Amino acid sequence: MAAVWQQVLAVDARYNAYRTPTFPQFRTQYIRRRSQLLRENAKAGHPPALRRQYLRLRGQLLGQRYGPLSEPGSARAYSNSIVRSSRTTLDRMEDFEDDPRALGARGHRRSVSRGSYQLQAQMNRAVYEDRPPGSVVPTSAAEASRAMAGDTSLSENYAFAGMYHVFDQHVDEAVPRVRFANDDRHRLACCSLDGSISLCQLVPAPPTVLRVLRGHTRGVSDFAWSLSNDILVSTSLDATMRIWASEDGRCIREIPDPDGAELLCCTFQPVNNNLTVGKLTKAKRLVVHEGSPVTSISARSWVSREARDPSLLINACLNKLLLYRVVDNEGTLQLKRSFPIEQSSHPVRSIFCPLMSFRQGACVVTGSEDMCVHFFDVERAAKAAVNKLQGHSAPVLDVSFNCDESLLASSDASGMVIVWRREQK
Numbered sequence: 001m002a003a004v005w006q007q008v009l010a011v012d013a014r015y016n017a018y019r020t021p022t023f024p025q026f027r028t029q030y031i032r033r034r035s036q037l038l039r040e041n042a043k044a045g046h047p048p049a050l051r052r053q054y055l056r057l058r059g060q061l062l063g064q065r066y067g068p069l070s071e072p073g074s075a076r077a078y079s080n081s082i083v084r085s086s087r088t089t090l091d092r093m094e095d096f097e098d099d100p101r102a103l104g105a106r107g108h109r110r111s112v113s114r115g116s117y118q119l120q121a122q123m124n125r126a127v128y129e130d131r132p133p134g135s136v137v138p139t140s141a142a143e144a145s146r147a148m149a150g151d152t153s154l155s156e157n158y159a160f161a162g163m164y165h166v167f168d169q170h171v172d173e174a175v176p177r178v179r180f181a182n183d184d185r186h187r188l189a190c191c192s193l194d195g196s197i198s199l200c201q202l203v204p205a206p207p208t209v210l211r212v213l214r215g216h217t218r219g220v221s222d223f224a225w226s227l228s229n230d231i232l233v234s235t236s237l238d239a240t241m242r243i244w245a246s247e248d249g250r251c252i253r254e255i256p257d258p259d260g261a262e263l264l265c266c267t268f269q270p271v272n273n274n275l276t277v278g279k280l281t282k283a284k285r286l287v288v289h290e291g292s293p294v295t296s297i298s299a300r301s302w303v304s305r306e307a308r309d310p311s312l313l314i315n316a317c318l319n320k321l322l323l324y325r326v327v328d329n330e331g332t333l334q335l336k337r338s339f340p341i342e343q344s345s346h347p348v349r350s351i352f353c354p355l356m357s358f359r360q361g362a363c364v365v366t367g368s369e370d371m372c373v374h375f376f377d378v379e380r381a382a383k384a385a386v387n388k389l390q391g392h393s394a395p396v397l398d399v400s401f402n403c404d405e406s407l408l409a410s411s412d413a414s415g416m417v418i419v420w421r422r423e424q425k
C-alpha cells in the first residue's frame with residue numbers, strides 16, 4: 001500500500017515545477033505537506049483498488065491542469081564534461097559475467113594502492129578454500145550481527161519513505177553531490193553546478209541552510225569533508241580546487257590545475273587529512289565497455305560479515321550498477337553481480353550502506369535516471385530490489401546516509417535535495 005502513495009507523491013513532485021515558478025519556497029512547503037497528508041492517509045487502511053484509482057485520477061487532473069510532462073531536467077553540460085574527461089576505457093561487461101577468467105587476458109594496468117589489499121587478500125584465500133565460489137560465509141560474528149539488528153529483514157531495516165525535509169536553494173541547477181558530515185546525524189552539505197556549496201543543519205527544527213560557500217566561477221563537481229569536519233575541499237569545472245573552513249565559510253586556499261583542466265572529483269586521505277600522500281604502485285586496469293564514463297567508484301574492505309570480500313561498487317552509464325570483488329593483492333577484479341538501473345548519460349553515484357556489517361545481508365543504494373532512489377541486497381540471488389523511493393522530479397544524481405542510517409539524503413538534476421526519514425517501527 002505504501003508504494004501507491006509514494007507513486008502519488010512522485011506524480012505531485014514531477015508537476016511541482018509548474019506551480020508558482022517564481023516562488024520556490026511555496027513549492028517546497030507544498031511537497032512537504034503533500035508527503036505528510038499521504039503518510040497519514042496510508043495509515044487509514046483504504047482498499048488498494050481505491051488507492052490505485054486515486055493515483056490514476058490524480059495524474060489525469062494534473063495532466064489536464066498543467067499539460068503533459070516535459071522531459072526531466074538534466075545535467076547535460078556536466079555529463080558531457082565527464083565524458084570528455086574520462087580516461088578509463090571500458091569494454092564488454094558480458095565477457096566478465098560469462099567468464100571471470102577473461103579478466104586476466106583483457107585486463108590492463110592501472111594506478112591503485114597495493115598495500116591496502118595485502119591482509120584482506122590473505123583472509124580471502126583462507127575463506128575461499130572452505131566454500132564454493134560466490135557463497136556466503138556462515139560465521140559466529142554474523143549471528144551476532146543478526147542479534148544486534150533484531151533479526152529483522154533488509155526490507156524492514158531500509159524502509160525509508162517519509163520526507164524529513166526538502167532543500168531547494170539550488171533550484172534549476174543540478175546538485176551532483178550531497179554528503180553528511182563524518183559521524184554526524186544532522187549536518188550535511190551539497191554542491192551545485194551554480195558554483196556554490198551549501199552547508200545545512202537539520203536540528204534544531206526547522207532545518208536551515210547555515211551558509212553558502214561561493215568563489216568558484218563555474219559548477220562545483222565534487223567536495224569532501226575532512227575527518228574532523230572542520231575543513232572542506234571542492235573541485236570545479238573552472239579548473240580549480242578550493243579548501244574551505246566549515247566554521248565560517250572562509251576560502252583558505254585556491255589551487256589551480258596546472259593544465260587548466262576541469263576537475264571532477266576530490267577526497268581527503270582519511271588518516272591525516274592530506275589531499276595527496278604516500279606512494280602508489282601500478283596494479284590492474286579494468287576494461288568493461290568502450291567509451292562509457294565511470295561516474296562513481298565506492299570501495300569497501302568487506303561487503304558484510306557473511307561475505308568478507310573487498311569490493312568496488314561502480315556506476316558507468318551502462319544502465320547497470322556493477323559490484324566487483326577484489327580477488328588478490330594485485331587488485332584483480334571479478335564481477336560479482338550487476339543490478340538494473342537507468343543510467344545512460346548522467347553522472348549518477350552510488351554508496352554502500354554504512355552499517356551493513358551489522359545487518360543480515362548487505363545493501364547498496366544508488367541514484368537513477370528514472371527519478372528514483374534504489375536499494376539492492378547484494379547477497380540476494382533473486383529479486384535483489386529492497387526498496388525504491390519516489391519523489392524527485394529529475395534524475396537522481398547522488399545519495400548519502402548519516403552516520404546511524406536514520407536519515408538518507410538524495411540530490412537530483414533539477415537542484416532539489418530530499419532528506420528521507422527511516423520508518424519508525
